[in-house]
Amino acid sequence: QITLKESGPTLVKPTQTLTLTCTFSGFSLSTSGVGVGWIRQPPGKALEWLALIYWNDDKRYSPSLKSRLTITKDTSKNQVVLTMTNMDPVDTATYYCAHSYYYGSFIYWGQGTLVTVSS
């Protein structure tokens, strides 16, 4: 059974760096074809894809946010970490991590974590 769970701060101040961790089970990021991505959703708004990392360390980022994002993996811990710099109130959103296979669409999703950016 594949599960994913996001963790991190619920409140960050403007200009701070956000660090989110996705801890998963039921698969390994050392297995060929496997990827984990991050998606966010501001309250009442649409889904927005942020970043993806694959088993071979291929990393992909949203062009509009690329300068602020870093995605890394720790295969031994079954974790993927997303950092986003220079946080702004418009970055307030629920952040999801999700499982992908061979560059396909996301099948399994975490429950999401709400991050609020406010001073």
Place this chain on the structure above:
Amino acid sequence: DIQMTQSPSSLSASVGDRVTITCRASQGIRNDLGWYQQKPGKAPKRLIYAASSLQSGVPSRFSGSGSGTEFTLTISSLQPEDFATYYCLQHNSYSYTFGQGTKLEIK
């Protein structure tokens, strides 16, 4: 970057109605498209993958079609539990893109 234009943004329909939602890609994406259903406070759920393949466990009233730049999600006979927001997702290019969503409401 590939842009996905989803329409309509909202739709009112009745139980039993047939509804269609469309996503258009700014350039060809073969069949690299998925459809998702999202209910309030929940993570999205994949309904369709590879444009027209039904995800295991999803009712057969849901279907997807299209290839290249135009894609549709059809619900053949709306059920009460289908009232939700629907999104398309393209995964053809270096970067992924979601459509802007279609909120399906009860008439």
